[in-house]
Amino acid sequence: MLTIRCPHCGERTHTEFTFIGDGERERPADDASEAVWYDYVYLRDNRRGPLAEIWQHTLGCRGFALVERDLVTHAVSGTRPLPPARLPGASS
Numbered sequence: 047m048l049t050i051r052c053p054h055c056g057e058r059t060h061t062e063f064t065f066i067g068d069g070e071r072e073r074p075a076d077d078a079s080e081a082v083w084y085d086y087v088y089l090r091d092n093r094r095g096p097l098a099e100i101w102q103h104t105l106g107c108r109g110f111a112l113v114e115r116d117l118v119t120h121a122v123s124g125t126r127p128l129p130p131a132r133l134p135g136a137s138s
């Protein structure tokens with residue numbers, strides 16, 4: 047079972063969290079071209095190794111965290127609060 051350290055609540059099982067998405071992708075500007083939005087919404091790199099992901103502690107504090115997880119081993123190497131500018135729904 048995957049264990050994630052919520053920056054606010056401490057160690058919890060991943061079943062308390064909801065995966066939100068890739069934390070390394072930058073949302074395009076609202077007026078970006080259709081091709082840029084297509085890439086952002088539909089295309090993924092499918093890479094191996096460490097990746098920063100956004101998770102929400104939905105069965106806890108409901109806060110968002112940036113979780114560093116290895117995509118091959120699923121090992122979590124660290125978490126930190128998601129910066130307010132990166133919160134879902136935050137304007138760019």
Ligand SMILES: [Zn+2]
Pocket residue numbers: 052053054055056103106107108109
């Ligand atoms: Zn929490």
